[in-house]
Amino acid sequence: MLPSHPPAAGRRAVAAPPWRAAAALALALGLHGAALASPASDIAELKKALAAMKANYDQRITALETQLHATQDALAQARAAGPAAAAPATATAAASAPDTTLAASPAAPPPDALAAVAPPPPVDTSAAAPTGAATAGANAFNPQISLILSGQYAHTSQDPASARITGFALPPGAETGVGSRGFSLSESELALAANIDPWLAGNINLSISGDNSIEAEEAYITTTSLPDGLVLKAGRFFSGIGYLNSQHSHTWDFVDNPLAYQAMLGTQYGDDGLQLHWLAPTDQFLEFGLEAGRGRSFPGDDGSRNAAGMAAFTFHTGGDIGDSHSWRAGLSWLQADADGQALSDVARDGGPVDTTFSGRTRVWIADGVWKWAPHGNATRTYFKLQGEWLQSRRSGDLAVGEGIAAPYRAIQSGGYVQGVWQFLPLWRVGLRTERLDPGHANYGLNADVLAGTDYHPTKNSLMVDFNPSEFSRFRLQLAQDRSRQGAIDHQVLLQYQTSLGAHGAHSY
Amino acid sequence: MTLRLLSIAAALAAALASPAHAAVKVLACEPEWGALATELGGELVDVAVATSAMQDPHQVQAKPSLIARARNADLVACTGAELEVGWLPVLLQQSGNPKVQPGQPGNFAAADFVRKLDVPARVDRAQGDVHPSGNPHIQTDPRNIALVATALGARLAQVDPAHAAQYQQRTQAFSQKWQANLARWAQQAAPLKGVAIAAHHKAYTYMEDWLGLQEVAVLEPKPGVEPSASHLEEVLATLKARPAKLVVYSAYQDPKPDEWLSQAAHIPAVKLPFTVGGTDGAKDLTGLFDDTLARLLAASKP
Numbered sequence: 001m002l003p004s005h006p007p008a009a010g011r012r013a014v015a016a017p018p019w020r021a022a023a024a025l026a027l028a029l030g031l032h033g034a035a036l037a038s039p040a041s042d043i044a045e046l047k048k049a050l051a052a053m054k055a056n057y058d059q060r061i062t063a064l065e066t067q068l069h070a071t072q073d074a075l076a077q078a079r080a081a082g083p084a085a086a087a088p089a090t091a092t093a094a095a096s097a098p099d100t101t102l103a104a105s106p107a108a109p110p111p112d113a114l115a116a117v118a119p120p121p122p123v124d125t126s127a128a129a130p131t132g133a134a135t136a137g138a139n140a141f142n143p144q145i146s147l148i149l150s151g152q153y154a155h156t157s158q159d160p161a162s163a164r165i166t167g168f169a170l171p172p173g174a175e176t177g178v179g180s181r182g183f184s185l186s187e188s189e190l191a192l193a194a195n196i197d198p199w200l201a202g203n204i205n206l207s208i209s210g211d212n213s214i215e216a217e218e219a220y221i222t223t224t225s226l227p228d229g230l231v232l233k234a235g236r237f238f239s240g241i242g243y244l245n246s247q248h249s250h251t252w253d254f255v256d257n258p259l260a261y262q263a264m265l266g267t268q269y270g271d272d273g274l275q276l277h278w279l280a281p282t283d284q285f286l287e288f289g290l291e292a293g294r295g296r297s298f299p300g301d302d303g304s305r306n307a308a309g310m311a312a313f314t315f316h317t318g319g320d321i322g323d324s325h326s327w328r329a330g331l332s333w334l335q336a337d338a339d340g341q342a343l344s345d346v347a348r349d350g351g352p353v354d355t356t357f358s359g360r361t362r363v364w365i366a367d368g369v370w371k372w373a374p375h376g377n378a379t380r381t382y383f384k385l386q387g388e389w390l391q392s393r394r395s396g397d398l399a400v401g402e403g404i405a406a407p408y409r410a411i412q413s414g415g416y417v418q419g420v421w422q423f424l425p426l427w428r429v430g431l432r433t434e435r436l437d438p439g440h441a442n443y444g445l446n447a448d449v450l451a452g453t454d455y456h457p458t459k460n461s462l463m464v465d466f467n468p469s470e471f472s473r474f475r476l477q478l479a480q481d482r483s484r485q486g487a488i489d490h491q492v493l494l495q496y497q498t499s500l501g502a503h504g505a506h507s508y
Numbered sequence: 509m510t511l512r513l514l515s516i517a518a519a520l521a522a523a524l525a526s527p528a529h530a531a532v533k534v535l536a537c538e539p540e541w542g543a544l545a546t547e548l549g550g551e552l553v554d555v556a557v558a559t560s561a562m563q564d565p566h567q568v569q570a571k572p573s574l575i576a577r578a579r580n581a582d583l584v585a586c587t588g589a590e591l592e593v594g595w596l597p598v599l600l601q602q603s604g605n606p607k608v609q610p611g612q613p614g615n616f617a618a619a620d621f622v623r624k625l626d627v628p629a630r631v632d633r634a635q636g637d638v639h640p641s642g643n644p645h646i647q648t649d650p651r652n653i654a655l656v657a658t659a660l661g662a663r664l665a666q667v668d669p670a671h672a673a674q675y676q677q678r679t680q681a682f683s684q685k686w687q688a689n690l691a692r693w694a695q696q697a698a699p700l701k702g703v704a705i706a707a708h709h710k711a712y713t714y715m716e717d718w719l720g721l722q723e724v725a726v727l728e729p730k731p732g733v734e735p736s737a738s739h740l741e742e743v744l745a746t747l748k749a750r751p752a753k754l755v756v757y758s759a760y761q762d763p764k765p766d767e768w769l770s771q772a773a774h775i776p777a778v779k780l781p782f783t784v785g786g787t788d789g790a791k792d793l794t795g796l797f798d799d800t801l802a803r804l805l806a807a808s809k810p
Contacts, residue, residue: 287572
């Protein structure tokens with residue numbers, strides 16, 4: 001065991017050498033900061049700096065004045081030219097003709113003229129025309145709007161309505177399987193985002209499902225101004241646990257989320273609460289997250305309580321290896337409470353049975369992703385390998401039907417590994433393999449009604465997608481789903497995904 | 509245990525003794541702005557570059573290493589004009605660094621300081637990946653570099669006021685050198701005036717404007733859309749009517765369409781560095797234009 005040392009910091013440093021390095025680094029950085037803050041206390045130096053600042057401002061004012069004159073001249077010219085000058089903007093649909101835009105703005109001096117420019121005053125302000133003339137009016141403050149339109153066709157050998165993951169009791173109506181057979185709307189999304197003020201930004205994602213329901217997937221405010229790598233988020237958001245959890249469905253590489261997510265996180269864990277992220281001031285990416293929330297959805301339940309029903313901790317690190325490889329790995333932990341959570345289970349005799357769970361669930365997630373692209377240029381070809389492993393421990397009381405609650409413990413786990421390869425520009429192929437372990441459940445007094453299972457659900461999926469542009473994708477996914485004992489589901493899924501409006505930026 | 513305490517003390521001492529060299533940390537989105545920040549900041553800046561000349565600056569990911577760099581940056585120097593729209597917003601948001609958020613002095617967009625070309629009359633994705641504020645590839649015209657240098661020099665002085673005088677000095681020195689370069693390049697490039705060229709991507713609008721080149725065809729059917737076989741045939745037909753002397757592509761692009769056109773139209777395909785590091789000759793900003801001109805001149809010789 002670890003030797004015990006009196007100073008706590010020293011003990012931690014001994015137990016985990018990286019901490020020592022981190023502490024030393026933090027200290028070093030802090031001291032660097034202090035050094036930075038104490039300027040050369042020489043008055044002459046200060047005077048020099050002030051004089052330089054003054055000179056600098058004078059120069060900038062002169063530059064601005066010149067620019068102003070140039071703009072005024074250009075305006076006067078445009079007015080003199082009258083409607084003829086205003087016309088090209090609307091008349092020419094040919095965006096490829098640079099001549100029209102050139103004509104509309106003051107021309108840059110020809111090379112010969114430049115050769116004659118006297119060296120010292122460097123500012124060639126005549127070419128610096130006004131930039132990005134902001135649209136006037138109240139609409140200028142409208143948030144960025146982006147819309148994801150998506151739809152699918154599903155052909156399955158088993159009825160998705162009866163989809164179930166053997167060995168994993170989920171709330172009735174939990175999202176498992178591929179949704180509905182035939183043609184359907186997949187998750188279409190409307191997102192609005194904007195800065196609120198100099199300190200906050202806001203974001204909302206509304207998801208429209210095939211059954212005409214609209215759900216606020218995310219609706220949060222986030223800070224943009226906290227110091228020291230801190231970001232605080234409040235509202236409804238996808239938890240930062242794992243790799244896939246915080247990603248919206250249109251960024252997934254397969255049509256559906258992995259079985260492990262369906263079985264242990266209710267497809268994707270979102271909650272109402274607070275999230276604090278801290279990025280360490282190191283060159284190595286070290287990101288820590290803390291979350292507290294309501295515990296709104298499975299494995300929690302929407303109970304009435306003042307205390308937080310969910311707590312989570314996330315850690316991620318990552319970096320580059322050479323210029324062609326990059327990676328990210330992480331470890332997360334989520335705890336959610338449930339009080340009277342209704343579950344659909346299977347009895348010893350194979351028939352359905354309703355149970356009620358009250359207790360705590362703890363989920364550990366290990367995640368990793370590695371990406372390769374020649375010289376980091378993913379335009380032509382790239383490869384992405386990702387995997388996650390989840391372990392869920394439930395402990396509390398379980399009641400069968402209207403019966404009395406009896407102590408219950410279960411440890412379940414599962415994960416997936418997937419690879420996606422862009423073998424040609426626009427074309428990608430992906431393979432995913434998944435496996436779940438129902439583990440061992442201790443049903444206590446209910447052992448005469450409920451029994452565990454030895455069945456290990458598995459699933460293999462193959463996908464091919466074609467991306468005509470950065471904004472559209474057509475995907476074919478074939479899957480052999482053995483998540484339900486004794487009923488292999490052969491799935492053929494066709495899907496389109498498109499992105500309209502503001503150009504969304506995606507996380508790694 | 510004594511050993512451990514000693515090692516901690518040593519680490520502390522090392523931290524204390526480290527020189528108070530408070531270099532301004534600059535994260536440049538593209539190599540040209542990294543090179544420019546180095547020219548203007550010298551020893552005063554510690555420059556990291558997010559992308560290389562082998563990468564398409566439109567298509568970069570907010571990877572962990574970049575997030576870590578953005579976290580510690582005092583200044584993020586990018587092109588702007590929506591060039592980095594697919595990754596920079598996420599990078600800045602995840603960085604948790606208030607200094608480099610849009611609107612702050614630590615957020616520098618080079619395209620704000622130059623006159624932009626190819627500003628679309630109509631913004632519609634049916635036209636491909638168009639940039640509403642105009643063509644973002646401003647670094648292909650060295651006159652733009654001069655404008656951005658002045659602005660970046662002033663910005664460095666603003667972010668690091670303690671060394672304002674040095675930045676101003678270095679900026680002036682760079683500008684003088686650059687004016688001399690411009691004069692030299694203008695002379696060298698005289699034979700290129702009016703030369704017709706075809707381009708892989710609309711990446712050289714500013715260079716064409718500078719040198720007076722005539723762009724008669726673009727290989728990409730729409731900006732950001734890969735050249736298709738049928739479109740290449742159309743380009744070839746266009747070139748029959750309006751012959752080009754050469755076809756240019758950037759170091760990071762797949763040269764196959766250009767090579768095909770080169771053979772079919774019997775014109776040289778010229779690889780241009782596009783940015784610092786794109787070719788062996790483009791070691792710095794001066795080299796970038798020296799090499800670009802040398803390649804264009806060599807290929808356009810009758």
